[in-house]
């Protein structure tokens with residue numbers, strides 16, 4: 001798909017899906033690097049499947065955050081210089097009882113940014129794929145986890161089923177969530193989060 005088409009879709013829906021974003025070798029390297037970090041990382045009680053700041057654990061992730069191929073693409077989609085924020089791992093743990101409730105990634109008045117979410121495993125409805133709600137990046141929603149009124153039946157809600165090496169990019173204002181992993185299969189993804197460099201505390205300049 002051309003960059004123009006991707007940008008049209010991103011502006012209209014608030015996310016895009018990039019099939020086959022990573023080559024087999026790139027995916028393998030990402031898996032090995034992620035496994036190395038996860039063995040060292042501390043987990044929170046509330047979200048045991050989430051490990052933030054991979055870039056603080058392994059400089060390889062800092063380099064990817066700064067220069068990985070998702071960075072150039074996100075810069076083009078947001079039409080902005082980027083301020084790389086963090087790399088993380090999101091795992092839906094087999095047999096867990098809950099996922100991550102509907103939320104946006106924007107924080108307070110800091111609204112312009114985007115996340116690349118790269119699948120290490122197949123993700124589907126059974127093992128906790130991402131859900132997006134199309135067009136919600138145009139709403140002015142609060143930065144809370146557990147946004148009221150959003151769910152799989154919402155108008156515009158889409159389950160994004162992907163294969164290993166596929167990626168999605170979502171606007172920091174797009175509502176998204178994942179359900180519990182009801183399967184016995186793993187579901188890991190690596191994320192790279194960016195702010196648009198010009199956006200600090202300046203919601204008035206937001207043009208998304």
Ligand SMILES: O=C(O)CCC(=O)C(=O)O
Nearest residue numbers: 090100105115178189191
């Ligand atoms: O991967 C998931 O389960 C949720 C990801 C997410 O909430 C995010 O990237 O902000």
